[in-house]
Amino acid sequence: MTSPSADTDLVTLRDVNFGYSRRPVLRGVDLSVPKGKVVAIMGGSGSGKTTILRLIGGQLRAQTGEVRVAGADIAQLDSNGLFRMRRRMGMLFQFGALFTDISVYDNVAFPLREHTSLPDEIINDLVIMKLEAVGLRGAARMRPAELSGGMARRVALARTIALDPMLIMYDEPFAGLDPISLAVIGDLIRRLNDALGATSIIVTHDVFESMKIVDHIYFVADGRIVAQGAPGELRGSSVPFVHQFLNGETDGPVPFHYPAASFQSELMEAAHG
Amino acid sequence: MDEVARLLRRLGAGVIDRIWRLGYASRFMAMVLRDSTMAFRRFSLTMRELYFAGVLSLVIVGVSGLFVGMVLALQGFETLQNFGAAEAVGVLVATSLVKELGPVVAGLLFASRAGSAITAEIGLMKTTEQLSAMEMMAVNPIARVVAPRFWAGVISMPLLAAIFSVMGVFGGWIVAVKLLGVDNGTFWSQMQAQIDFRLGIVNGIIKSAVFGVAITAIAVFEGYDAPPTAEGVASATTRTVVASALAVLALDFVLTVFMFRGTGL
Numbered sequence: 001m002t003s004p005s006a007d008t009d010l011v012t013l014r015d016v017n018f019g020y021s022r023r024p025v026l027r028g029v030d031l032s033v034p035k036g037k038v039v040a041i042m043g044g045s046g047s048g049k050t051t052i053l054r055l056i057g058g059q060l061r062a063q064t065g066e067v068r069v070a071g072a073d074i075a076q077l078d079s080n081g082l083f084r085m086r087r088r089m090g091m092l093f094q095f096g097a098l099f100t101d102i103s104v105y106d107n108v109a110f111p112l113r114e115h116t117s118l119p120d121e122i123i124n125d126l127v128i129m130k131l132e133a134v135g136l137r138g139a140a141r142m143r144p145a146e147l148s149g150g151m152a153r154r155v156a157l158a159r160t161i162a163l164d165p166m167l168i169m170y171d172e173p174f175a176g177l178d179p180i181s182l183a184v185i186g187d188l189i190r191r192l193n194d195a196l197g198a199t200s201i202i203v204t205h206d207v208f209e210s211m212k213i214v215d216h217i218y219f220v221a222d223g224r225i226v227a228q229g230a231p232g233e234l235r236g237s238s239v240p241f242v243h244q245f246l247n248g249e250t251d252g253p254v255p256f257h258y259p260a261a262s263f264q265s266e267l268m269e270a271a272h273g
Numbered sequence: 274m275d276e277v278a279r280l281l282r283r284l285g286a287g288v289i290d291r292i293w294r295l296g297y298a299s300r301f302m303a304m305v306l307r308d309s310t311m312a313f314r315r316f317s318l319t320m321r322e323l324y325f326a327g328v329l330s331l332v333i334v335g336v337s338g339l340f341v342g343m344v345l346a347l348q349g350f351e352t353l354q355n356f357g358a359a360e361a362v363g364v365l366v367a368t369s370l371v372k373e374l375g376p377v378v379a380g381l382l383f384a385s386r387a388g389s390a391i392t393a394e395i396g397l398m399k400t401t402e403q404l405s406a407m408e409m410m411a412v413n414p415i416a417r418v419v420a421p422r423f424w425a426g427v428i429s430m431p432l433l434a435a436i437f438s439v440m441g442v443f444g445g446w447i448v449a450v451k452l453l454g455v456d457n458g459t460f461w462s463q464m465q466a467q468i469d470f471r472l473g474i475v476n477g478i479i480k481s482a483v484f485g486v487a488i489t490a491i492a493v494f495e496g497y498d499a500p501p502t503a504e505g506v507a508s509a510t511t512r513t514v515v516a517s518a519l520a521v522l523a524l525d526f527v528l529t530v531f532m533f534r535g536t537g538l
Binding site: 057059083084086087089090091093094095097098099100110111114115156159 | 401402403405406408409410411412413417
């Protein structure tokens with residue numbers, strides 16, 4: 001799956017550039033996400049991974065280039081069109097972003113109540129089904145503050161899939177989880193994607209867990225796609241960044257030292273006042 | 274020379290930054306007004322905020338009003354007695370409260386209790402990505418979160434100012450009639466005769482409504498604009514209280530000039 005074909009792609013980014021003020025974040029990014037697949041976008045912190053998700057969700061607009069979702073150019077959509085598109089998307093935020101003033105049940109019911117006029121009985125059934133899917137039906141009456149990090153992530157996942165989205169985006173879904181919760185979330189991402197017939201994009205730097213569940217990986221470094229391929233292909237990659245990233249080496253294309261003046265000259269300067 | 278140029282640049286940058294922020298705040302408030310339909314169509318959302326901003330402010334506003342009225346009566350009685358007009362203490366208390374202290378002190382208390390809470394809540398929702406999550410669920414956070422809080426504040430403030438004044442008059446009555454022996458009938462009849470409905474009460478209500486708009490607009494804007502960090506939310510909360518207090522005092526002066534100019538009251 002090294003070059004996904006255009007007619008089967010749900011999401012495409014073509015030559016996308018984006019930056020804040022004078023600081024470029026993404027430079028000429030080309031990326032395709034085929035329908036029904038789970039695709040990971042990997043890279044170090046600050047490499048522009050989350051920015052890609054925000055561009056796809058229309059929370060940011062590309063300065064140049066094109067972002068298409070289900071054939072629609074996101075930049076061309078007005079606010080109503082964008083909101084219609086977002087009803088078909090779901091996004092799981094890094095720490096869940098649950099509404100802390102309402103219960104787990106009401107969090108999952110939130111998108112259903114906002115976007116449908118279904119009677120309470122049907123909403124109740126749907127919420128119970130979504131919570132059952134993430135294994136937290138028993139936590140329906142709890143408040144978000146009572147949940148562990150892994151549970152909060154699962155509740156947020158139930159809320160994300162409440163409207164059966166065509167595209168599910170995950171922003172660092174594995175961050176800060178214990179090994180069991182991490183495996184549970186990984187397993188849920190894959191199973192829910194296949195069960196719902198959805199397409200998933202995972203932004204992560206967790207190599208081990210994501211390699212187990214994704215179909216395709218894009219590596220982002222310094223705002224550019226530096227490598228892509230199936231997990232099996234990338235394990236033996238000779239691209240220096242991929243090699244360093246997958247093996248967790250402390251030095252390489254991503255240097256250990258942040259750019260600075262020469263160490264010797266700085267010490268000499270200090271010695272001479 | 275370089276020093277002067279640097280100073281001018283810094284001054285210019287500061288001014289431009291202030292103007293830019295004012296423009297941004299105005300645009301934000303225009304969006305709040307544009308997206309206010311949900312706050313009225315689904316009034317339960319606004320009712321919930323009315324409870325948090327208004328009902329939960331009742332104790333501090335009521336108790337403060339009571340004490341302010343009691344102190345006014347004590348101080349006023351002493352001075353008026355020197356002129357043989359101790360019976361007018363009711364008029365003094367009611368006039369001070371309805372025209373000035375009611376709207377102003379209730380405004381300052383409202384900014385400290387409800388304004389800061391609104392800023393902190395919206396700021397924390399932003400920090401924990403709840404507002405972003407709402408956007409991604411195709412729910413407009415300005416319509417769903419900001420507008421109900423804004424309108425709840427605008428509705429609450431005149432009611433709280435009225436309650437402050439009523440409690441103040443009650444406090445004044447306790448001190449003047451029950452403690453200092455002013456005649457009960459004189460206390461109320463003089464007040465009734467001297468307080469003009471339009472120039473006193475209506476203008477007081479207008480003042481408190483204007484303060485309500487100013488305080489709540491500052492509170493929701495500071496919360497929505499807060500940098501998404503602990504320090505950012507803390508600074509935004511402080512800015513809400515300081516800016517609201519200054520806005521209330523400045524607006525009070527401007528409104529007083531327009532309302533009471535040439536009336537001799």
